[in-house]
Amino acid sequence: MDGPTRTGLRAMARGLLGSAAEADRAVRTTEGVLAAYGPRPGARRGPGPVPDPGPPPESVLARVCLGRLRAREARRTDPWDPWAEAPGSPGLTPAERLVLVLHDLFGVPYEDLAPALERGPAAVRQIGARARARVRGAEEMPAPDPARLRAAVDAVLAAAREGDTAALRALLDPDAVLRADHGAVRGGVRPAHGAPAVARVLAARAAVARPVLVDxxxxxxxxxxxxxxxTAPAGPITSVDVLADPPHLSRLAIATP
Structure with a gap:
């Protein structure tokens, strides 16, 4: 791989993973994947069929880094404080971080990110819009449709009461996260990442819940x-925030619908 290209990939990986050592490992993995496709067509000499050039390096790197970000999120066990997040660290999901860094900072096209996220380019564009809104501090952007959100919450409650984790997974974004504050963690709730893990928490915890209005x-x-x-900005549920600390609850207007 050419020096400038390798340097560029390392910069992308560093921006995503935050560690030079992790970035180097991600680039080496990316190079290994690309090597399986053989030399690039422009470097080939002689007659014969042109080898498959493989996917763009940025697309392979995106898939490698996304796997590392998801694994990191799955291991997260620390409680979450929604009013104490550092500026610039608004609890982005791995998919949101991927799009924000690679597209907005490095100009990687949505089309090259779509295979890593297993979404179409339009869906990747929506992920990017959601990430930018979180960074700006607009967690609810776009403004939620109350009727659609109510239908989603009712569906979660019904599926949880039935113990139907498959139905719960269908309501969740593949990269959904469940965050829990200190009070929720003390009550036995553990943070979760990914639709299957979040669905398991909801199946165990939401079965005895009741509908309310929060703000x-x-x-x-x-x-x-x-x-x-x-939070369900434009379709599936992307995050579930479980709040039980009295100081947190005191900031919320909780009412019976």
């Missing part, structure tokens, strides 16, 4: 004294 938006309240706040 006017459809949500669930469970025992002991916790609320489940859902």
């Amino acid at each position: 006017g938006a459809p949500a669930l309240a469970g025992a002991p004294e916790a609320v489940y706040v859902f």
Whole structure:
């Protein structure tokens, strides 16, 4: 791989993973994947069929780094404080971070990110819009449709009461995250990442919940004294925030619908 190209890939990986050592490992993995496709067509000499050039290096790197980000998120166990996040670290999902860094900072086209995310370019564009809104501090952007959000929350409650984890997974974005504050963690809730893991938490915890309104938006309240706040900007549920700390709950307007 040419020096400038390798340097560029390392910069992308560093921006995503935050560690020079991790970035180097990701680039080496990317080079190994690309090597399986043989030399690039322009470097080939002589007659015969042109070898498959393989996917763009940026697309392979995106898939490699996304796997590392997802693994990191799956291992996360620390409680979450929604009012104490550092500026510039707004709890992005791995997919949101991928699009924000590679597209917005390095100009990688949505089409090259789509295979790594297993989405179409239009869906990747939506992920990018959601990530930018989080960075700007607009967690609810675009403004939620109350009727659609209510339908999603009702569906979560119904599936949880049935113990239907398959139905719960279908309601969640593949990169959905469940965040829990200190009070929720003390109550036995553990952070989760990915639709299967989040669905398991909801199946175990939301079955005894009841519908409420949190700051006017459809949500669930469970025992002991916790609320489940859902974010679904443009389709599936992307995040579930479980809040049980009294100082957190005191900041919320919780009402019966």
